Amino acid sequence: MSSTSLNKKQCELTWDRLPAEIRLLIFKALMQDGCTLARLATVSREWQTELERYNFARIKLTPSRLVDFSWMVHRNRALVSYIWFCLELDNYDCTKCAPTTNSFSITDTDHCPITTAFQILFSVLSTWDLNGDLILDISIYSPSDSEHWFKYLTFMPDTLGGGGGIEQMILDKASHDPQHGWVAGFRHSAPSLTAIRKVFHGVMEEGPFDSEQSEYQWWDQLPSVPAVTSLLLRQQNRRRWKPDSLAHMFARFPRLQEVHYEPWREWDALQRDTDRRYRYLFESIRRFNNNLKRLVVFENFNQQYPTVMQRFQFGEDVYQCDSIRNPAPAVSRMIALASLKLEHLAASFIVDASHFFEIEPSWEWPNLISLVLTSKVLTPDDNPIDIGAMLQAAAAAAMKMPQLETMEIWNGRKGLAALFKYQAFRDIQEARITWRGTWKLTIEPSIIQAWEAVVHRHDGWRFNLVEERLDEAAIKSHGDAIHDLMLSSEVIRPVSLQQIQIEQKALEGVKTV
Numbered sequence: 001m002s003s004t005s006l007n008k009k010q011c012e013l014t015w016d017r018l019p020a021e022i023r024l025l026i027f028k029a030l031m032q033d034g035c036t037l038a039r040l041a042t043v044s045r046e047w048q049t050e051l052e053r054y055n056f057a058r059i060k061l062t063p064s065r066l067v068d069f070s071w072m073v074h075r076n077r078a079l080v081s082y083i084w085f086c087l088e089l090d091n092y093d094c095t096k097c098a099p100t101t102n103s104f105s106i107t108d109t110d111h112c113p114i115t116t117a118f119q120i121l122f123s124v125l126s127t128w129d130l131n132g133d134l135i136l137d138i139s140i141y142s143p144s145d146s147e148h149w150f151k152y153l154t155f156m157p158d159t160l161g162g163g164g165g166i167e168q169m170i171l172d173k174a175s176h177d178p179q180h181g182w183v184a185g186f187r188h189s190a191p192s193l194t195a196i197r198k199v200f201h202g203v204m205e206e207g208p209f210d211s212e213q214s215e216y217q218w219w220d221q222l223p224s225v226p227a228v229t230s231l232l233l234r235q236q237n238r239r240r241w242k243p244d245s246l247a248h249m250f251a252r253f254p255r256l257q258e259v260h261y262e263p264w265r266e267w268d269a270l271q272r273d274t275d276r277r278y279r280y281l282f283e284s285i286r287r288f289n290n291n292l293k294r295l296v297v298f299e300n301f302n303q304q305y306p307t308v309m310q311r312f313q314f315g316e317d318v319y320q321c322d323s324i325r326n327p328a329p330a331v332s333r334m335i336a337l338a339s340l341k342l343e344h345l346a347a348s349f350i351v352d353a354s355h356f357f358e359i360e361p362s363w364e365w366p367n368l369i370s371l372v373l374t375s376k377v378l379t380p381d382d383n384p385i386d387i388g389a390m391l392q393a394a395a396a397a398a399m400k401m402p403q404l405e406t407m408e409i410w411n412g413r414k415g416l417a418a419l420f421k422y423q424a425f426r427d428i429q430e431a432r433i434t435w436r437g438t439w440k441l442t443i444e445p446s447i448i449q450a451w452e453a454v455v456h457r458h459d460g461w462r463f464n465l466v467e468e469r470l471d472e473a474a475i476k477s478h479g480d481a482i483h484d485l486m487l488s489s490e491v492i493r494p495v496s497l498q499q500i501q502i503e504q505k506a507l508e509g510v511k512t513v
Helices: 003-017 020-032 038-042 045-057 063-073 114-125 163-173 193-199 212-221 243-250 271-288 305-311 329-341 384-398 445-455 478-485 494-507
Strands: 058-061 082-088 135-141 230-233 258-261 294-298 344-348 370-374 406-413 416-425 430-437 462-469
Touching: 058 063, 063 114, 082 114, 212 243, 243 271, 271 329, 294 329, 329 344, 384 406, 384 416, 384 445, 406 478, 416 445, 416 478, 430 445, 445 462, 478 494
Parallel strands: 058 082, 082 135, 135 230, 230 258, 258 294, 294 344, 344 370, 370 406, 430 462
Antiparallel strands: 406 416, 416 430
8 A cells, every 4th residue: 555545544534533523613614714625625525525515505606607507516506505696797997987978788798698697597597406495696796896986895795704804905995096086095076977877777778678578578488497495686786677677587486485685776866667666576576476485675875875966967867866765655555565475574765664554454464473664754853743653553563463573663874773673572471662763762652552452462471661772973874773773683684784884984084065
């Protein structure tokens, strides 16, 4: 026996004798080290098995790898639980980062049409066995988006990274670039309207279809993909999907159980048209996604963008942009209807709880366990009568939710954070109302009585009221509000919240005038 073979055999014997807990710690250390793990699979059969389980669990997929994707995962596709589908658009230079014309087209990526990329992806995934759960995370962006005006943008998979390292990377990029408004690490001037429109342009808005109807027909002819059970469309995608298109996309996932949708609000007069399209999307979800259990919708925003949009005129168009989003009652109502079969719903800023709780007598939520909504009336300047009416309507709705464990109604922006929370603790037979905010809410006896009626459905339960005050100076954005309010239910993906807070820190030195 050669010395090489002998050493390898001794190494395997030594590895096998290690306790399972120690071996697991070694694997975790290797996986967190950032080194290339593929060559370590040759150490032993166990190493190969464990490392393949790690390597194939989460896959980043780009259009250039689509052709070989089926071959690459053929033997290990049962191990795949998460696919980050990255449609990286073409790079662009300074002549196109704030174009003077409507040259925003994003039809192609890596010289591969978006339609071709989706056709191949759906064709491959349509053949997968229905083993376990599969998360599909779709991102559409250009690497150049973070090289010009928006240096704080990050494009990451759905995992939390090291916040400090990311912030340092942004600071390095933004150290000094006066051409794009960055001076000595701070954004000295705001981007133009056209620069904002560039990164918020619509997906497939300028092709390849002759009409919206032909686009919808194209989605409808894609293969059905039963393997996908969760879909992520995160806020790092500033490129806009038409809600109508998403309705047709979602219909191709018959086993869809969970959706996390984080669109951005509109910055001009298009909001009314987008709200109309939202109604179509949530009506479609209600009718066709019958297996859906969890729906999380977070309409993101940046409080500085409306100021920019109000200052600019583009051609003959004068843009009007409300500083605070006014949710459309019809959208809130449609999301309420879509939630009747759900177990978990979180809808932030796209709805208002005051509209959501305008319910019909026949509505019931037999399976709903948690509900999270925002309401713009939760401000210290609003009429206390309106706040009380909304919270009493919430209690009336809770009476129709027999499985309800948590209801949270909140609001947040710079200098403002507010949360009204109802919790039912079945194990200790206690219900609790919590008010947490940057201002004190006087909870009137009528509100207490309405929620006591909810608690009295459970004989012998205790009822407690907790009030906590937050420092408004610490709330720099809605991201800080989410963090400090300590919401029980997830309203946004953790990595998205991290990105919002990083963006706000990068913009704290901005000058907009």
